[in-house]
Amino acid sequence: MPDPITNPATAEAIFGKQAVEAALADHAAVKGLAHLTTDAKWDRGELTLTIAPESIVAAARAAQASGYNFFEDCTAVDWYPSEPRFQLSYSLLSHSLKQRIRLVARLDSESPIIDSITSVWPSANFYEREVFDLFGIRFAGHPRLTRIMMPDNWNGHPLRKDYPVEGYR
Amino acid sequence: MPVLEHQPFTEDKNKPTDSTGATLAGFRNAEDLLVPDVKDVVESSTGHHKPHGSDPVSDQTMVLNMGPQHPSTHGVLRLVIEVDGETIVSMAPDIGYLHTGIEKTCEAKFFNQVTPLTDRIDYLCPMTNNTAYALAVEKLLQLEVPERAQWLRVLFNELTRIQSHLVWLGTHAMDIGALTVFLYCFRERENLLRIFEAVSGQRMMTSYVRIGGVSLEPPLDLFKTIKEFLDDFPSKIAEYEGLLQNNPIWRNRLMGVGILSAADAIALGVTGPPLRASGVDFDVRRDMPYSSYEKFQFNVPVSSVGDVWARYEVRMQEMRESVKICQQALAGLPEGRIVAHAPKILVPDREQMKTQMEALIHHFKIVTEGFQVPAGEVTSSVEAPHGMMNYYVVSDGTSKPVRVHMRNADFANLQALETMCKGKLIADVVAIIGSIDIVLGAIDR
Numbered sequence: 001m002p003d004p005i006t007n008p009a010t011a012e013a014i015f016g017k018q019a020v021e022a023a024l025a026d027h028a029a030v031k032g033l034a035h036l037t038t039d040a041k042w043d044r045g046e047l048t049l050t051i052a053p054e055s056i057v058a059a060a061r062a063a064q065a066s067g068y069n070f071f072e073d074c075t076a077v078d079w080y081p082s083e084p085r086f087q088l089s090y091s092l093l094s095h096s097l098k099q100r101i102r103l104v105a106r107l108d109s110e111s112p113i114i115d116s117i118t119s120v121w122p123s124a125n126f127y128e129r130e131v132f133d134l135f136g137i138r139f140a141g142h143p144r145l146t147r148i149m150m151p152d153n154w155n156g157h158p159l160r161k162d163y164p165v166e167g168y169r
Numbered sequence: 170m171p172v173l174e175h176q177p178f179t180e181d182k183n184k185p186t187d188s189t190g191a192t193l194a195g196f197r198n199a200e201d202l203l204v205p206d207v208k209d210v211v212e213s214s215t216g217h218h219k220p221h222g223s224d225p226v227s228d229q230t231m232v233l234n235m236g237p238q239h240p241s242t243h244g245v246l247r248l249v250i251e252v253d254g255e256t257i258v259s260m261a262p263d264i265g266y267l268h269t270g271i272e273k274t275c276e277a278k279f280f281n282q283v284t285p286l287t288d289r290i291d292y293l294c295p296m297t298n299n300t301a302y303a304l305a306v307e308k309l310l311q312l313e314v315p316e317r318a319q320w321l322r323v324l325f326n327e328l329t330r331i332q333s334h335l336v337w338l339g340t341h342a343m344d345i346g347a348l349t350v351f352l353y354c355f356r357e358r359e360n361l362l363r364i365f366e367a368v369s370g371q372r373m374m375t376s377y378v379r380i381g382g383v384s385l386e387p388p389l390d391l392f393k394t395i396k397e398f399l400d401d402f403p404s405k406i407a408e409y410e411g412l413l414q415n416n417p418i419w420r421n422r423l424m425g426v427g428i429l430s431a432a433d434a435i436a437l438g439v440t441g442p443p444l445r446a447s448g449v450d451f452d453v454r455r456d457m458p459y460s461s462y463e464k465f466q467f468n469v470p471v472s473s474v475g476d477v478w479a480r481y482e483v484r485m486q487e488m489r490e491s492v493k494i495c496q497q498a499l500a501g502l503p504e505g506r507i508v509a510h511a512p513k514i515l516v517p518d519r520e521q522m523k524t525q526m527e528a529l530i531h532h533f534k535i536v537t538e539g540f541q542v543p544a545g546e547v548t549s550s551v552e553a554p555h556g557m558m559n560y561y562v563v564s565d566g567t568s569k570p571v572r573v574h575m576r577n578a579d580f581a582n583l584q585a586l587e588t589m590c591k592g593k594l595i596a597d598v599v600a601i602i603g604s605i606d607i608v609l610g611a612i613d614r
Binding site: 043044045046048069070071072073075077078079089091095098100102118121122123125126127134143144146147148149150151158159163165166 | 449
């Protein structure tokens, strides 16, 4: 019986844009977003495509055109103190292909700003407000980027790693 | 920004009369679907004030504050509504009153300590939350769950769905004014909560589904109790329908109200029964099966009308389908272990811990240090009673998650509220909130 802790690497994991494109040549998202992808990962049966932050709207439109018609959610991961600090993860679903992909954009802590994709999917509205509220990442072109969970006069962004879990700041 | 032109109220002549959905609104542009903020609503209401001199009542719009302590908002939802007479011009949901920072708390806990927190997110379907979280961590660990545990998960997920739909039906009917249904629904819900208590020791915050399997073997007589409940329950659904289906008040309050087209539903991120009531045939259980759902036969009820009545009918049919799934799970429940074989991840049996040195060491290590989860990021997706529930878990190889993010259907479904309510009456808002079946714990987290 293999020990799951000492054998973490999955046999079928593929890393790197070239390797993923070679292995998943028929995948709708790999084909449709090839010109925008900077890195790719196929791990545990999930496809992750890394996109340059400035091309996120183009990537969203390309994904939509490739059949990923449904925006599930968008959230961030704070990799403090390493840079680029923020990882934005967009989860997209295709109702017809019955597939899910993840688009990832990395932002550094100097200017955590990215274009809003509310023009492609209006459902991104609340999710981008949530990321703004809890991570302090700004979305250019969002119709009204205000706090959604915390009070308007709150200081700080709670889901950042340098924000304490307990006690007072 | 909300549209500034508003229509005076007219009798809704576009009631959907057939199942083709021909009378549904077409796809609007993205800007029209964006939910305004509270400030937008207040600003637009001042913009709507007409010059003095004309009738002061009909020429002005009013901002109405609904909630957060309004019983029909199903929790602490605050709606800021701009009304022209009784017609909704624009509306902004104000949320966050129940924000407890569960996602932040998860980052400070070991992976196995997160399970009880997930109960408290969508507190009407704790088993579904547990399952979604367990599936995500199992994917990170590449852990194979025994079949018996998978079938038990299916069984209790479906019982949870019935339980959640019963709360929805009871409160929805109570909002409309049919108080009796509430009492009937909670009578059956009580039976289900007793089943949950028998299996997990808790009525609501069950934490029954754990990483690697389920926490306890069900008591011997429990399957008989569940079977009796399931045999009886279809007659209870008929009882609810007897109270509601031909009730003229119920029909008139629900039919043709809160119409959401399929294109709008997808653009607004709607999932679950409201999406299927709008004519999109997608169910995670059938289309992207998890936890052995591919071994069960069931139908996915779909309606193309997209109004509140369609959502009511879809959910009523879903309860019947859930009964079928539960009966299949009981009939074909495999024998075997209820947890995976992973001694360094799962807390050992009490008996082993008392008699075996190695088990004692594992127990000590798991309780004091947790277990390490290989680095990676995964998304698990389950069909919760309210819609698609995703857990996004990121690990950096330590025993605490870097990030746990929950995508609850309620949060996205709430965005569709304004589109459904615009141009309708305030009383319809109550019916529409009931029909999207939100839980504020899942929205605010």
